[in-house]
Amino acid sequence: MAATTQAVGAEQEAPLLNVRWLVFAIAIYSVFYAWVRWYEGVYGWSAGLDSFAPEFETYWMNFLYIEIVAEVITASVLWGYLWRTRDRNVEAIAGTREELRRNFTHLVWLVAYAWAIYWGASYFTEQDGTWHQTIVRDTDFTPSHIIEFYLSYPIYIITGFAAFIYAHTRLPYWNYQKKGLSLPYLISVVGPFMILPNVGLNEWGHTFWFMEELFVAPLHYGFVVFGWFALAILGLLLQVFASFLNLIGKPLCGEVYDQAVARVGEDQAQWMD
């Protein structure tokens, strides 16, 4: 039996929602991205305008090399750790307080994913707009691209797949051996992931057609389509709510819950699809 299941008794009195992890999840992205924004503000104008300049290599290409190596290491370690420490008897915690606690930990993972999505898809993507509408691009690796495509996108991808692995290996509702893979979860993390490969088309197109940045250009529509896939968060949240419903539905709703069980069956945590 995995250590995670054996430790249930010892962790019985741990808080259901670990607020410190929640604060940490929000803070680590916020502090890091605030620093990134500062770096852009200082070295974007002073060293990022000409890719042939020596300072561009120093301040921007080296930034690119470092971040790519760091991302590969982070993804390998994080995903590897989550997989290696998976609960091999996850059904043993079904209907227990430990399952509720893990559900909250899963929510913290999703909060981190949502926060990372915001920074990547909203903040740094539109920021790329203002940079390209102002500075003529002379390389695929402009300062805004080095932050947007090769930093913020991989970060939300790493976070999303980590949440995906956590849910499917530690929560009975998403038990991959029993139920398979959650379709909305898969779409939620794989769809936005595909934005990154689409960068290849984007850069190829900008180079081949030698076009400037009209943001509504059809060349960019690949990003749009893959962005739509994040809408699967709707189905995923329904699954999250269902997973909680089985655990706190009766104490919360009393007779109403019993009546619903009598009407549609014991497992309330299933949505009609």
Next chain:
Amino acid sequence: MSTAASVVRSHAEAVQASRWVDYLGLFILFMVLTGSYHIHGMLTMGDWDFWSDWKDRRLWVTVYPIVMITFPAAVQAVLWERLRLPWGATVCVLGILLGEWINRYFNFWGWTYFPINFCFPTAAVHMAIFLDVVLMMSGSFLFTAVIGGLGWGLLMYPGNWPVIGPLHVPVEYNGMLMSIADIQGYHYVRTGTPEYIRMVEKGTLRTFGKDVVPVSAFFAGFMSILIYFMWHFVGRWFGTVKFIKKT
């Protein structure tokens, strides 16, 4: 579920746990929608939303409502049908407006020094509230598509006119008749707006006024009805709760 009573220790704890799920779920929904709706918006109507001298173009009134009714329709489909929550459109619009305002302030103004009155985002909360109220009052997706969608398109321009009106005051500049918005665009040059982009805006209706606005708004409203229909089903599809056993 028979074991449910043992999971939480009291009704109060169950209520507290439920509140946490609500708050965290809302945060997750809001931030993911902000990101995905924003990337959708800026790459389908963005150039007309970025710049106030593009906000006097007929494509702004036409394109913005059509492409932006997508996410509200999809989110309404799930939030209303599954959870009876009547704010699917509003949460989308609040999300994208938050993302856009943060960006316009910290990046358009704070990084590349465009004045805020040149790059403020399009106001759309009134459109979203209308769409949500129509759905809440009617309880009908069909009614919401037809009446709500049409209203969504029609409300866009009058809701923004108080903001952009002063920027359309005509002035003489070096012997030419221009608007204040045009002068801003003349001074704050963007690589995305060379003259050839202006030249593709053919026809004689380059600037708004008189009958051009309602014609464009009605066309946008008509198209919004169609897009609402389509994206309602997109939303239902993305609201799937299926599992894949084998791939």
